[in-house]
Amino acid sequence: MRVLLTGHKGYLGTVMAPVLAAEGHEVIGLDSGLFDDCVLGLLPGDPPGHRVDLRDVGPEHVSGIDAVIHLAALSNDPLGALAPQLTYDINHHAAVRLAELARAAGVSRFLYASTCSVYGASGGAGLVDEDAPLRPVTPYAESKVKVEGDVGAMADDDFTPVFMRNATAFGYSPRLRADIVLNNLVGHAVLSGEVLVLSDGTPWRPLVHAVDIARAFAAALAAPREAVHNRAFNIGTERNNVTVAEIAEQVVEAVPGARLRITGEAGADPRSYRVDFSRFREAVPGFDCQWSVKDGAVELVEAYQRFALTSEDFARRFTRLAWLRDRMDDGTVDDTLRGQ
Ligand SMILES: NC(=O)c1ccc[n+]([C@@H]2O[C@H](COP(=O)([O-])OP(=O)(O)OC[C@H]3O[C@@H](n4cnc5c(N)ncnc54)[C@H](O)[C@@H]3O)[C@@H](O)[C@H]2O)c1
Incomplete structure (x- = not known):
């Protein structure tokens, strides 16, 4: 298939593009390049792509495309808090418009990167499945719920949207993010010798490796x-x-000599949910995730050490919110998050 992969220059997109190519798909990227320079290690080489803001996408970007995988977004809860209206503009309105353009152009499949954050503070009692009530607690999660509703309403005989509610990702990607929980805890431990949990540690946080997300999207395409x-x-x-x-x-075990410190305060993030993942395994027989949290922690330690992660980069370059604030301060990104 000719696949348009939005967000191909992000954390997940950089891992997903080669997985799709290995399945024989022709991948065309689309990204405004907010995190082009947020690289740790060796970039495998991006697929050809459009450097365009999602809000400016036109029919020419979806012409001749068989399937769209839509990853591009302001990608986490703190980013949503930075600019709630921009989060709705980019994550909700621009995503719905992309789906409308894709449908009008005859694109048959639209895979959307949603999130388990849609379940919000669902507690630890029992597993939440896809029919559980949606309780988004941030503009980010709210925007994902709105896209699912609006794009779901466009489904017809020729247009198949699929909503992939990913758990929180972990693992090495050359376009690293250090603001997701395992990547963050490992980075802090490697740099300081301390595994620092700024809460009482009780919230449930289902995790999935970036490569397993990429494999799941490839399986949903096929x-x-x-x-x-x-x-x-x-x-x-x-x-x-x-x-x-x-x-x-797991991080303490992966980082020799690291000490665990759980501060015990009430965490700032109210999300807590345990998730039932069986529906996708049943829909796509043969699919299962391969990566454990333990293996991911070991992989990250190795990558951080091999590529000499620094404290400065950990805190700024690989933390989405800090990076964008810095780019707004130096004027390379304007206050609508468009590149200059
Ligand atoms: N990483 C996770 O833990 C996780 C979990 C669940 C869902 N998701 C979803 O998966 C997707 C990808 O996440 P990620 O971790 O790779 O995030 P990321 O921030 O690393 O990548 C997002 C990409 O989108 C691009 N982008 C942002 N705004 C844009 C705009 N206006 N126009 C064009 N491009 C734009 C950025 O330049 C970036 O390359 C997001 O939709 C995110 O919500 C991620």
């Missing part, structure tokens, strides 16, 4: 239409339904 048509799927594995304290313990 799946028969009736198996995935206009359905939402949690993407991850019950084996990685872990509390923040359990994640921290």
Whole structure:
């Protein structure tokens, strides 16, 4: 298939593009390049792509495309808090417009990167499946819920949207993010010798490796239409339904000599949910996640050491919110988050 991959120069997109290419797809990227320079290690080389803001996408970008994978977004809760209206403009309105353009151009499949954050503070009692009530607690999660609703309403015989509700990602990507929980805890431990949990560690935070997300999207592209048509799927594995304290313990084991410090205060992030991931396994027989939290922690330690991660880059370059604030301060990104 000719696949338009938005957000191909982000953390997940940089890992997903080669996975799709290895499946034989022709990948065309689309990204405004906000994090072009946020690289740790060796970039495999980006696929050809459009350097364009999502808000400016036109019919020419979807012409001749068979499937769209839509990753581009302001990608986490703190970014949403930076600019809630921009989050709705980019994550909601521009995404719905992209889907409308894709449908009008005859694109048959539209895979949307949603999130388990849509479940919000669902608590630890029992597993939430895709039919659980959606309780988004941030503009970011709210924008994902709105896209699912609006794009779901466009489904018809020729247009198949699929909503991939990813758990929180982890693992090495050359376009690193250090602001997601495992990547963050490992980085802090490697740099300071301390595994620092700024809460009581009790919230549930299901995790999934970036490569497993990429494999799941590739599987959803290849799946028969009736198996995935206009359905939402949690993407991850019950084996990685872990509390923040359990994640921290894996980091202590992976970083020789690291000490664990759990501050015990009420965390700033109210999300807590344990997730049932069986629907996707049933829809796409043969698919399962391969990466454990433990293996991901070991992989990250190795990458951070090999590529000599610095404290400065950890805190600024690889932290999405800090990086964008710095770019706004130096004028390379304007206050609508468009490049200059
Ligand atoms: N990483 C996770 O833990 C996780 C979990 C669940 C869902 N997701 C979703 O997966 C997607 C990708 O996440 P990621 O971790 O790779 O994020 P990321 O921030 O690394 O990448 C997002 C990409 O989108 C691009 N982008 C942002 N605004 C744009 C705009 N206006 N126009 C064009 N391009 C724009 C950025 O330049 C960047 O390359 C997002 O939709 C995110 O919400 C991520």
